[in-house]
């Protein structure tokens with residue numbers, strides 16, 4: 350199929366807009382993919398939320414691995430908050446840019462919940478960036494229920510812009526990126542990920558994961574993210590020369606329980622010691 354030049358020009362323009370603002374990943378999904386795959390309930394699909402939508406633009410920013418490795422820490426929380434804020438700003442900025450060009454658009458920002466209590470009442474987002482990123486060809490969904498990207502594994506955050514513009518789509522990833530190593534499940538402190546033999550994506554105990562996050566909000570070092578830290582997928586491991594440390598991840602909790610100052614974990618535990626309370630408060634005022 351020949352792509353009209355004006356559609357390709359708009360795509361190039363959007364990519365340039367995002368790259369100029371330090372985006373790591375940009376992908377384009379036609380809204381029909383939600384119907385074709387049938388994985389997302391109808392009310393959560395782009396056209397149910399924004400009937401004019403023809404394309405979903407998905408934008409990703411990476412979370413540098415050595416900081417993710419310090420989780421739970423104040424530093425990791427700052428990185429998470431900063432990345433989300435940058436992404437949210439970009440989604441709103443891109444929406445205004447497209448609107449000015451005559452393409453009605455609708456931003457869906459990153460963390461669309463206000464409190465942990467809201468998640469306890471209804472632990473679901475009105476629109477999922479994970480399926481959006483998959484349909485935009487940016488990655489595949491791993492056992493840990495996160496998008497795994499070739500570039501950063503699951504260490505990347507996403508926002509989406511729903512637009513009336515018809516933009517040439519990106520192809521979806523040809524093969525599953527998750528290698529079913531089960532490290533995410535083994536390292537989860539709440540046992541919230543259960544591997545399945547019949548499919549790549551594991552079963553996920555949202556309540557157990559939420560309990561972990563509630564504890565971390567009280568300690569002011571939210572979120573957890575251990576299942577994104579340990580995933581071996583991603584070229585970021587080459588940049589940081591961090592291949593083959595499965596054993597180190599796998600033994601971390603046990604080793605530190607026996608010796609909190611174990612030298613092999615010093616660079617992570619040093620950062621964890623500062624900037625956040627070591628013990629939870631009885632009642633959090635942060636996100637309650």
Ligand code: SF4
Nearest residue numbers: 537558561573574576
């Ligand atoms: S975020 Fe933490 S508690 Fe939740 S599934 Fe991942 S490792 Fe488990």
Ligand code: SF4
Nearest residue numbers: 491527530531533580
């Ligand atoms: S840690 Fe292993 S099993 Fe879990 S998502 Fe990554 S590759 Fe898949």
